[in-house]
Amino acid sequence: MKTTENILIVDLEATCWENRPPRGQESEIIEIGVCIMNAKTGKISKNEGILIKPQHSKVSPFCTELTTLTQNMLDNEGIMLDDAFDILRAEYDSEELTWASYGNYDLNMLQNQARRFYTDYPMSDDHINVKTLFGEIHPTIRKSVGMNRALGELGLTLEGTHHRGVDDAKNIAKILHWCLKNY
Secondary structure, three states: OOOOOEEEEEEEEEOOOOOOOOOOOOOOEEEEEEEEEEOOOOOEEEEEEEEEOOOOOOOOHHHHHHHOOOHHHHHHHOEOHHHHHHHHHHHHOOOOOEEEEOOOHHHHHHHHHHHHOOOOOOOOOOEEEHHHHHHHHOOOOOOOOOHHHHHHHOOOOOOOOOOOHHHHHHHHHHHHHHHHHHO
């Protein structure tokens, strides 16, 4: 596992529905939660949630209930996906730093959305799947567990709002720091 001194932690939120998406709509990124974690100390810096205007979907009531994000918030505060990718490159050095997410959903979604919207993929090739790593290292958990359960197993409490990228990125960083100390 290749790590840089600082690791970029990413947690995405995307449009979602209780059942199948309405005709003509598709799941797309609506928030990129990020923070920088120092690999040695676990100190977290530069934490934010970058809101993105969906282009081919609307935020459902189910999605708002899950994430607290509303269509109105994204219409007023959201930016285009390629602008968000530019922020990752310019402000978070995303093409140079090792980056981590909880599971492979974020990796796959970033790759798929870059292709879908004909924009350059903004991340380095060095990705850590914290969910898998936690399952490999934890002494009693030998399978994939959700982020909230992993925090509980470590005696840590979930900070902020679960399913908000800005908060989940910090929670993932805490799990990753434990993993790196025990690797």
